[in-house]
Structures are given as C-alpha cells and as structure tokens.
Amino acid sequence: MKYIWIYAVIPVVYSIMFFSVRGGFLKSAHMLNIRFLSGLSIDDGSVRTALLVIFAANIAAAVITVTGHLGSTAEDGYLLREDYNGQTYTQNLELSISGEERPIEIEVAPRSYSETEKEAILSRAAMKIESIILEGQSAGHINQDLKLISSYEEMPIVISWVTDRPDILDWDGKICRGIPEEGTDVVLTASLEWGELEKEVTIPLTIFPKELTGDEALREKVNEAVSSSNNSEDEKLILPDKIDGKNVVWHSAGSGQGLIVLFAGLLFAALFMFSRIQNRDIQEAKRQEALLYDYPHLVNKLVLLLNAGMSMRAAFEKTAHDYRISLKNGGPKREGFDEIL
Structure with missing residues (x-):
C-alpha cells in the first residue's frame, strides 16, 4: 500500500498540464519547469489528447491497484479460502523481513467440512435419497428401472446399493424378467459413506413386471x-x-458394407472421369499454345523454300523431312510441324 500515493499525485500533475493547454502548452510547461517539453513543436490539441489518454490510463491503473489491495487480506494477517468444493489457488505475496522484501507464493486450499457439518449433510442425503431414485414412482408400485446414484450433489459421498432379491431387482436397479403380475416385495439398502462416517438407508419396494415400450x-x-x-x-x-x-419372416440384416463399397466405387469413377476431362482440357490448351508458337516458324520456312524456287509440294516435303531428321537426332517435338507429317 505504501506506493499507492503515487496514483494520487500523478493525476494532479496531469490535470494541471491538461487544463493549462487552454492558456498555451508552452506556458504550462514553463510553469511546471518541464524544460524538455518547451522545445517540442506540437500543437496544443495533440498535447491535450495525449495527456487525456495518459490520465485515463493512470486512473485505470490506480483503480486496479487499489481494488487489488482492498480485496486482499494479507495485510491483516490472513487469506480467504474458497468455499466448500472450491479450488486450491495460488496467491502471490511480498514478504518483508528486516526491511528486505521478497516475493513468495502461498497455496490456499478450499475450506473443508467439520465432522458436525458432515453428519448434517449425510443425514440430509439419507432423507432425500429415496425420492431421488424413485423419480415420481411410488415405492409400492415400481414398474420402471431405477437409477441408483453413486454420489450426492457433488459431495465426496460414496453410495453403494444392495438388494435382498437380485433376481427381481438387480444391484444396478434394473427390473428382471419373470416377475408375477401381483408384484414382489424387495428391500433395497443404500450405504452412504463419507470418510469414516457411514449411514445406511433401507427402502422397501414392491416390484411389478416392467412396463415395456413397443x-x-x-x-x-x-x-x-x-x-x-x-x-x-x-x-x-x-x-x-x-x-x-x-x-414371421426372418432376413439377415446386412452390415451395409456392400452399399459403402458401391458408393465408394461410383465416387472414385466420377473423380477419375473428372480428372481425365480436366487433364484433357489442360493438354488441349497447351497444344493450342504450341501451335500458335510453331505456325510462324513453319510459314517462314515454307516462304524461304518457295523463294528458293521450290514448288509448294516440294517445300512441304522438305520441311517434313528436316523435321523427321531433327526428331531422330533428339530434337524437340513441335506441334505445328506434326501437322504436316
């Protein structure tokens, strides 16, 4: 807490500078003897905005710091635990010994129940457990499976169940087959344990044949x-x-794998065809581009041969012959010249 006075002094200084801008920032800088500010070529509006931002940040920092100190009880010699079933948390503190301050972390475990509180909660659970598992059914007429809980309201209470007629109602709360229409009496016993404490609850039931859905x-x-x-x-x-x-007519239920294979085959075929079409279009586009590149060279060569006195047929044959020799010697394939072969 000893540094909190800073947050009270700084806003006063900022306020003086802020409101003094109206009379000229250079003047206020001179009044506050802030000589390095008097040389800045900044307009008063920008200075006021900057000071306002700094002032707001300082206020926010002060609120956070003061709130943290107000919420802390370390100065009073204690730390608050979280309530029952809470979490263990770590508190960062500063320890001062002989004027030397050192940071230290303290783990604060949640509050634990006293034996008296445990007894009261265990008794309350024992009173409610019958209505919890019956879920609206009457103890004298049970025709639906029971959901036998193993804990109570997120408390560290372990609940185990025993029935004297597991052939009528098993230990999971499920109604067995072969129950007479008039019903059968069963005693269901719940054992509630919390550490060393234990409480037993006996619930008499009459079990009827289970009411089945379609x-x-x-x-x-x-x-x-x-x-x-x-x-x-x-x-x-x-x-x-x-x-x-x-x-009744019986049929073997298929696993559906045949349909999966069929649809996978159709999908693969469609993707293959699409790939082939796309590849064909790409190749055709490349071929057209090559033709556009080769045609000027082909025409130029034919013109040279015609000017040399060859007939059109002879010029074509000479060009084709030269192209074949070029290919035989490892020369590049030319789409335009392929057209005259």
Whole structure:
C-alpha cells in the first residue's frame, strides 16, 4: 500500500498540464519547469489528447491497484479460502523481513467440512435419497428401472446399493424378467459413506413386471419365443415362425458394407472421369499454345523454300523431312510441324 500515493499525485500533475493547454502548452510547461517539453513543436490539441489518454490510463491503473489491495487480506494477517468444493489457488505475496522484501507464493486450499457439518449433510442425503431414485414412482408400485446414484450433489459421498432379491431387482436397479403380475416385495439398502462416517438407508419396494415400450415389448416376446423353442445343447438355434400368433419372416440384416463399397466405387469413377476431362482440357490448351508458337516458324520456312524456287509440294516435303531428321537426332517435338507429317 505504501506506493499507492503515487496514483494520487500523478493525476494532479496531469490535470494541471491538461487544463493549462487552454492558456498555451508552452506556458504550462514553463510553469511546471518541464524544460524538455518547451522545445517540442506540437500543437496544443495533440498535447491535450495525449495527456487525456495518459490520465485515463493512470486512473485505470490506480483503480486496479487499489481494488487489488482492498480485496486482499494479507495485510491483516490472513487469506480467504474458497468455499466448500472450491479450488486450491495460488496467491502471490511480498514478504518483508528486516526491511528486505521478497516475493513468495502461498497455496490456499478450499475450506473443508467439520465432522458436525458432515453428519448434517449425510443425514440430509439419507432423507432425500429415496425420492431421488424413485423419480415420481411410488415405492409400492415400481414398474420402471431405477437409477441408483453413486454420489450426492457433488459431495465426496460414496453410495453403494444392495438388494435382498437380485433376481427381481438387480444391484444396478434394473427390473428382471419373470416377475408375477401381483408384484414382489424387495428391500433395497443404500450405504452412504463419507470418510469414516457411514449411514445406511433401507427402502422397501414392491416390484411389478416392467412396463415395456413397443420395441422393448417385441424384443421380449422374440426372446421368449426363441428360448421356448430351443435347447442350448442343439447345434442349431431355430427361429420361430410365429410370434404372438402372427407369422414371421426372418432376413439377415446386412452390415451395409456392400452399399459403402458401391458408393465408394461410383465416387472414385466420377473423380477419375473428372480428372481425365480436366487433364484433357489442360493438354488441349497447351497444344493450342504450341501451335500458335510453331505456325510462324513453319510459314517462314515454307516462304524461304518457295523463294528458293521450290514448288509448294516440294517445300512441304522438305520441311517434313528436316523435321523427321531433327526428331531422330533428339530434337524437340513441335506441334505445328506434326501437322504436316
């Protein structure tokens, strides 16, 4: 805090300079004995703008610095921890020993619960756990799977479950098959642990056959029909031809790989054709460019031969003959001369 006075003094100086510009910056510079400023060839408007920016930056810096000091409790001899379930944070401090200041970092762990607070939270969780897992169902009529939670409200509470009839309701909360229509009583027990503390909750339930959706009901009937018409010792598993009194026709479900290969082939063929067409167009463009380059040379040579007294036919034959010899000796291919071969 000992350097904060600077932020109070500097704005005063800037203010004097800023408002003195109206009377002439050089005058204010002379008044403040800032001799190096009096030699600058800057108009008063630019100076006022620059000073205003510096003044605003100084105010912002002061606010940030003062706010940081006000929010800090290090001068009072303590640091604030984050609330329960918070994060450990690192606080940068300056330690002064015998007038010598040294920077130091302190790790501040979040607040932990007392044993009394843990007991209260564990009791509250035990009271709410039944309504949480039932999700609107009645304990006397359960016909949907239960979602057995393993923790409570992001607290470090571990919850484990045990049922006295795992053949009716398994330890994951799923309703098993073969439950009589009148229902079956089951005792579900939850064990809540928080470190050394433990609390047990017993929940009596009556489990009824699971209420199935359309697909679930069909799958259940198919499984029952397959199980009733087969023996695990048989080499083949016989698929029933009737389910629920209705005729059934079975088909192997394809993996879809054939269609993938087909579409991949079509895509490859399309890309290949596009590439060929594009390459053909490029080659044709190069050929036309070569023809435009060769034609003047070809015409010039024919004119020279005609002027030498050759007939048109002889001139063409002579030019073609010379071109063949050039190619045979490793000369370059000329599109224009290829036209007369």
